[in-house]
Amino acid sequence: MNQVYNVEESKVIRDSEQLENLLLEACDPETRALLRLAIDVNVWPCGHPAKPTLTVHCKSREVTEAIGMRQGYIKPLLKQIIGCPASMAVYYNISEGSVYFDTEGEVTPAKWYLCNRKDCGHMKIPLPG
Secondary structure, three states: OOOOOOOOHHHOOOOHHHHHHHHHHHOOHHHHHHHHHOOEEEEEOOOOOOOOEEEEEOOOHHHHHHHHOOHHHHHHHHHHHHOOOOEEEEEEEEOOEEEEEOOOOOOOOOOEEEEEOOOOOOOOEEEOO
16 A cells, blocks of 8 residues: 555644545545545544544445445555554434444444444444344
């Protein structure tokens, strides 16, 4: 894989919007189009109190799955941009809570899980694929 961006330690980018723009610029046209279909894209950089995370809030299950399936492409690009490994949280909302596409392999064998509004982060309910 060619190096797209080389962020020197002296120039660490901490602005989430700037990170999002760099990620979009670094992506291939198909991935960029998918990310633009999302409602919201946020990148928490290294050094943030929480684990560095790319959070993508989508409109539908189809867009969520399409972005989640590209995790093997997106995560290395993001690591190159922010300088450390990051996780991904890709989801869409339903009335019962948020439905996530499991990009971290935490809910096996299901790829989908539901976090209801009270227990999100503590309890992941696997859903049928």
